Amino acid sequence: MSNDLIQQRDVVTLGGVDAAFARGGNRLCFVDPRSPERCIKTLRADRSPAAKRRAAPLFKRLKPLASFDDNRQEARVFRRIERRIGQEAFELIPRLHGFVSTDLGEGLCCDLLRDDDGRIALSLKQYLWQRGRDRWVESALARFGERWRTLGMPSRRLLLHNMVVQCRDGRAERLYVIDGLGWPDMLPLADLVPALARRKAGQRLRDLDNAIEQLLARQARHGDFGIHGWLPDARREC
Ligand SMILES: Nc1ncnc2c1ncn2[C@@H]1O[C@H](COP(=O)(O)OP(=O)(O)OP(=O)(O)O)[C@@H](O)[C@H]1O
Ligand SMILES: [Mg+2]
Numbered sequence: 001m002s003n004d005l006i007q008q009r010d011v012v013t014l015g016g017v018d019a020a021f022a023r024g025g026n027r028l029c030f031v032d033p034r035s036p037e038r039c040i041k042t043l044r045a046d047r048s049p050a051a052k053r054r055a056a057p058l059f060k061r062l063k064p065l066a067s068f069d070d071n072r073q074e075a076r077v078f079r080r081i082e083r084r085i086g087q088e089a090f091e092l093i094p095r096l097h098g099f100v101s102t103d104l105g106e107g108l109c110c111d112l113l114r115d116d117d118g119r120i121a122l123s124l125k126q127y128l129w130q131r132g133r134d135r136w137v138e139s140a141l142a143r144f145g146e147r148w149r150t151l152g153m154p155s156r157r158l159l160l161h162n163m164v165v166q167c168r169d170g171r172a173e174r175l176y177v178i179d180g181l182g183w184p185d186m187l188p189l190a191d192l193v194p195a196l197a198r199r200k201a202g203q204r205l206r207d208l209d210n211a212i213e214q215l216l217a218r219q220a221r222h223g224d225f226g227i228h229g230w231l232p233d234a235r236r237e238c
Pocket of ligand 1: 022023024025026027028029039041070094110111112113114120121122123161162164178179228229230231
């Protein structure tokens with residue numbers, strides 16, 4: 001992340017809320033009209049920092065407004081990751097390209113992960129739901145896990161809809177974490193003690209494995225996919 005936090009003056013037209021290829025619990029994701037290799041994330045109008053602060057417990061309301069802004073928080077965490085872990089981190093997370101002004105407010109620009117056929121990559125949750133734990137995703141998970149632990153990557157719980165599977169020739173090849181980065185602790189000791197970071201990253205991977213098993217067990221019981229992480233085919237062609 002180099003020149004990336006420089007606010008750009010031109011307003012990028014995203015084309016309205018319905019043009020988003022994905023809608024998370026907090027943000028809308030658009031293909032960057034200036035480059036198909038990048039996406040722009042804007043805050044959902046109903047999840048503004050002010051609204052989130054109002055809904056927070058009393059003691060958390062004392063925190064500055066920016067701490068309720070997912071894009072600002074993400075940019076801060078990425079700067080920290082780049083400083084502490086360095087370029088190798090970007091084997092596992094997309095690169096950020098800074099803030100841009102859009103017709104839907106401030107947006108944060110990052111690499112858009114696509115499969116080799118050009119379609120937007122699926123979330124790990126959707127891949128597993130559609131194809132199960134096949135041998136390609138199994139080895140992609142093993143490679144991802146090895147690097148994640150070795151680098152001691154900081155994250156909250158790794159959620160299946162916050163990870164993306166990049167496919168080559170229709171087979172899972174590489175996994176990325178696109179959201180939920182950074183230690184949640186007030187004083188992240190793990191930032192100062194690499195062995196602790198590796199231990200915590202290892203715990204996140206064990207929790208991820210449990211989350212995968214729970215998803216597949218839910219599917220076996222004919223349960224619901226849930227609201228997050230599904231990309232309809234048409235949206236993948238954006
Ligand atoms: N860089 C990316 N490349 C490909 N797909 C992405 C990328 N970023 C996000 N997505 C897709 O968009 C969805 C929502 O994105 P994201 O998790 O950033 O939104 P959010 O609102 O912050 O999520 P949450 O509900 O976890 O708060 C993801 O589940 C994923 O399918
Ligand atoms: Mg998310």
